Amino acid sequence: MNQLHKSPFRIYEISFNFCTSFFFCLLLLSAQAVAGGGGGGHSWDGIVVTQGNYQALQAIKHELIDFTGVLRTWNDSSTTSVCSGGWAGIKCLRGQVVAIQLPWKGLGGTISEKIGQLQSLRKLSLHDNVLAGSVPRSLGYLKNLHGVYLFNNRLSGSVPASLGNCPLLQNLDLSNNQLSGIIPATLAESTRLYRLNLSFNSLSGPLPVTLARSQTLTFLDLGHNNLSGSIPDFAVNGSHPLKKLNLDHNRFSGAVPLSLCKQSLLEEVSLSHNQLFGSIPTECGALLHLQSLDLSYNSINGTIPDAIDRLHNLTMLNLKRNKINGPIPERIGNITGITQLDLSENNLTGLIPPSLVNLANLTSFNVSFNTLSGPVPPILSRKFNSSSFLGNIQLCGYSSSTPCPSPKPHHPLTPSPTSPQEPRKHHRKLSVKDIILIAIGALLAILLLLCCILLCCLIKKRAALKQKDGKDKITTEKTASATGAATSGGGGEMGGKLVHFDGPFVFTADDLLCATAEIMGKSTYGTAYKATLEDGNEVAVKRLREKTTKGVKEFEAEVTALGKIRHPNLLALRAYYLGPKGEKLLVFDYMSKGSLSAFLHSRGPETLIPWQTRIQIAKGISRGLAHLHKNENTIHENLTSSNILLDEKTNPHIADYGLSRLMTAAAATNVIATAGTLGYRAPEFSKIKNASTKTDVYSLGIIMLELLTGKSPGEPTNGMDLPQWVASIVKEEWTNEVFDLELMRETQTVGDELLNTLKLALHCVDPSPAARPEAVQVVEQLEEIRAEVEATTVGSGGDGGKDEEGV
Ligand SMILES: *[C@@H]1O[C@H](CO)[C@@H](O)[C@H](O)[C@H]1NC(C)=O
Numbered sequence: 005m006n007q008l009h010k011s012p013f014r015i016y017e018i019s020f021n022f023c024t025s026f027f028f029c030l031l032l033l034s035a036q037a038v039a040g041g042g043g044g045g046h047s048w049d050g051i052v053v054t055q056g057n058y059q060a061l062q063a064i065k066h067e068l069i070d071f072t073g074v075l076r077t078w079n080d081s082s083t084t085s086v087c088s089g090g091w092a093g094i095k096c097l098r099g100q101v102v103a104i105q106l107p108w109k110g111l112g113g114t115i116s117e118k119i120g121q122l123q124s125l126r127k128l129s130l131h132d133n134v135l136a137g138s139v140p141r142s143l144g145y146l147k148n149l150h151g152v153y154l155f156n157n158r159l160s161g162s163v164p165a166s167l168g169n170c171p172l173l174q175n176l177d178l179s180n181n182q183l184s185g186i187i188p189a190t191l192a193e194s195t196r197l198y199r200l201n202l203s204f205n206s207l208s209g210p211l212p213v214t215l216a217r218s219q220t221l222t223f224l225d226l227g228h229n230n231l232s233g234s235i236p237d238f239a240v241n242g243s244h245p246l247k248k249l250n251l252d253h254n255r256f257s258g259a260v261p262l263s264l265c266k267q268s269l270l271e272e273v274s275l276s277h278n279q280l281f282g283s284i285p286t287e288c289g290a291l292l293h294l295q296s297l298d299l300s301y302n303s304i305n306g307t308i309p310d311a312i313d314r315l316h317n318l319t320m321l322n323l324k325r326n327k328i329n330g331p332i333p334e335r336i337g338n339i340t341g342i343t344q345l346d347l348s349e350n351n352l353t354g355l356i357p358p359s360l361v362n363l364a365n366l367t368s369f370n371v372s373f374n375t376l377s378g379p380v381p382p383i384l385s386r387k388f389n390s391s392s393f394l395g396n397i398q399l400c401g402y403s404s405s406t407p408c409p410s411p412k413p414h415h416p417l418t419p420s421p422t423s424p425q426e427p428r429k430h431h432r433k434l435s436v437k438d439i440i441l442i443a444i445g446a447l448l449a450i451l452l453l454l455c456c457i458l459l460c461c462l463i464k465k466r467a468a469l470k471q472k473d474g475k476d477k478i479t480t481e482k483t484a485s486a487t488g489a490a491t492s493g494g495g496g497e498m499g500g501k502l503v504h505f506d507g508p509f510v511f512t513a514d515d516l517l518c519a520t521a522e523i524m525g526k527s528t529y530g531t532a533y534k535a536t537l538e539d540g541n542e543v544a545v546k547r548l549r550e551k552t553t554k555g556v557k558e559f560e561a562e563v564t565a566l567g568k569i570r571h572p573n574l575l576a577l578r579a580y581y582l583g584p585k586g587e588k589l590l591v592f593d594y595m596s597k598g599s600l601s602a603f604l605h606s607r608g609p610e611t612l613i614p615w616q617t618r619i620q621i622a623k624g625i626s627r628g629l630a631h632l633h634k635n636e637n638t639i640h641e642n643l644t645s646s647n648i649l650l651d652e653k654t655n656p657h658i659a660d661y662g663l664s665r666l667m668t669a670a671a672a673t674n675v676i677a678t679a680g681t682l683g684y685r686a687p688e689f690s691k692i693k694n695a696s697t698k699t700d701v702y703s704l705g706i707i708m709l710e711l712l713t714g715k716s717p718g719e720p721t722n723g724m725d726l727p728q729w730v731a732s733i734v735k736e737e738w739t740n741e742v743f744d745l746e747l748m749r750e751t752q753t754v755g756d757e758l759l760n761t762l763k764l765a766l767h768c769v770d771p772s773p774a775a776r777p778e779a780v781q782v783v784e785q786l787e788e789i790r791a792e793v794e795a796t797t798v799g800s801g802g803d804g805g806k807d808e809e810g811v
Pocket residue numbers: 076077078079080081090
């Protein structure tokens with residue numbers, strides 16, 4: 005038990021006690037499985053590996069070619085080190101190997117058939133190596149096998165039919181190898197099979213009907229093979245989980261099966277680059293979850309079903325290079341979320357329906373090489389260049405060289421019918437353009453007005469100042485009310501008041517009001533500006549919404565308390581200003597690196613954020629929050645990555661804490677009610693509408709998941725929120741896919757840290773508030789994670805393989 009304290013499993017030892025929900029139990033089970041443990045923390049218990057397993061590993065090593073020396077740890081010195089973390093990539097449970105995880109290790113050679121002797125093996129992960137030879141048939145003996153990840157290698161031969169004997173197999177990914185032969189129909193006998201990826205091989209023959217009928221298969225990817233025959237009927241009864249079907253780049257022929265349209269959970273379908281013909285079944289309108297449909301490069305004929313707009317969640321529709329005729333249905337304009345629409349190289353006729361201008365989010369559009377005619381709606385011709393419209397001889401108005409004939413040929417003598425039509429078109433065109441123009445105009449006008457006001461105020465004050473010739477009067481006026489640390493300097497002829505708290509520099513109200521300001525963002529509390537003072541110093545200014553703040557007296561009491569809070573991870577309030585007309589400004593340190601949200605999610609592809617930086621940020625936030633909870637007795641209420649700000653050294657500073665105290669009770673409730681809509685809000689919020697330290701910890705957990713996954717909680721992933729998404733992946737034992745891709749380069753050194761931080765983050769987002777740790781505990785556990793890893797890398801080697809989590 006003593007050792008437990010230092011074991012990496014401590015976190016879920018704790019969680020286990022609190023385990024109150026189905027969700028978390030699942031997570032726990034899979035976390036154990038992933039780590040190779042079954043007894044919650046008893047994995048590398050140092051139990052000597054069984055003789056049979058030891059010999060099998062020796063044989064496996066013998067057939068591998070170890071270009072990078074990763075298997076040097078697999079030496080003969082002692083059988084005790086195998087299961088105590090001494091052998092790279094090996095996880096054991098009670099002396100039996102349960103996982104082999106050596107991805108990205110440059111391993112060549114072949115995978116020995118002796119692997120079939122590792123009776124307890126649950127996970128085989130050797131993807132992204134240079135393995136040759138065949139996939140061992142003997143894998144079929146492994147009754148516990150859950151996941152096989154051998155993608156991105158050079159394996160050849162066929163897919164072993166014996167894999168169907170593995171009753172627990174959930175994930176089989178052999179993609180991007182050189183496998184040939186047929187897809188064994190027996191695979192469907194693995195009644196848990198959830199994800200099957202055989203794409204990018206040279207498989208031939210038909211798609212077995214047993215797979216199409218599978219009641220468990222959710223992701224099926226057979227793209228880029230040489231499969232042929234017709235697409236078989238899919239199961240049409242029971243619950244059918246199929247969400248993603250990819251059969252692109254094969255030689256399938258025949259019609260799109262009607263039964264496919266009954267797979268009501270389908271989200272993505274790609275059948276492109278095959279030889280399908282027949283028409284698109286109107287029944288496919290029942291695919292209400294469908295987001296992406298790619299039937300391009302086939303020989304599909306018939307018309308586009310008019311009821312296509314039943315697919316109202318569609319974002320991508322690609323019908324390029326088929327033989328579709330008839331008109332483009334007017335109703336496509338109802339699918340407002342569509343972003344990509346490619347209908348090029350068909351035989352579509354008629355007009356481009358004006359309803360397409362409703363597709364505000366359309367970013368990619370192509371109707372080239374059809375038989376379309378008439379004018380292109382001006383909005384479309386402005387948004388897309390001529391390469392979207394080429395090859396339609398009777399289409400006009402999409403470029404300067406294709407003007408529409410202004411007097412209609414049918415009415416050459418009566419200009420009146422055309423002229424009302426022309427202005428009407430213009431009217432329509434203007435209505436949207438106008439909105440934009442008006443909006444821009446209005447914005448400019450407001451900005452101009454603001455500038456004028458600022459300028460006036462500047463001039464007035466300069467004059468006033470000169471007249472008074474000194475500031476004595478102003479400064480002393482109200483200082484008494486401010487507390488010791490605070491000094492108040494004043495400005496404004498009508499009783500404006502500036503109160504300083506301790507800080508690096510002092511400025512006058514005039515300095516502040518006449519600084520050049522640039523809007524940084526708006527929040528529920530007000531608008532934030534970056535202000536550059538005349539002496540070049542930069543501060544952040546928050547202008548609070550006047551109507552929602554408390555009366556002056558209460559406001560000053562609260563703000564004075566806030567101004568005393570000092571912690572390296574809490575954004576310091578340096579001053580406040582009360583304007584003569586009741587305007588309230590708060591002055592904070594300016595953080596040059598902006599918000600964590602922007603730092604994480606709005607960077608170029610070449611900007612990497614190493615794990616060290618991320619964990620430092622997580623620790624900083626936790627410390628700041630712990631200080632807030634413990635020492636200041638303050639709940640943040642709206643912790644998100646947008647109000648974590650980073651200074652030039654990328655240290656995090658929590659902003660916006662305590663601001664609700666400055667608001668009227670009604671406004672504060674309102675702020676809380678709308679807080680966290682982007683996925684930071686704890687689930688119990690919907691019931692009790694009451695923030696607590698535990699709702700803050702939930703938000704903290706989400707931010708930690710954000711740092712780990714690189715995903716924004718705002719972006720829904722298959723309709724799940726971030727914790728659900730992470731849980732769903734961890735549950736399927738491909739934990740590594742959770743982490744931000746760029747962190748995978750570092751798994752060698754920080755694999756344990758990633759996994760342990762993930763566990764902690766999941767602990768923080770436990771649906772049950774009571775199960776979540778306090779912020780102070782989060783700080784402790786984060787420190788421990790680091791300490792632990794340092795201990796293992798420096799010494800003993802008694803704890804945990806380093807690449808813990810290679811999928
Ligand atoms: C076996 O590997 C361990 C760990 O890498 C190393 O400390 C030990 O010296 C090796 N023993 C032999 C005999 O190579």
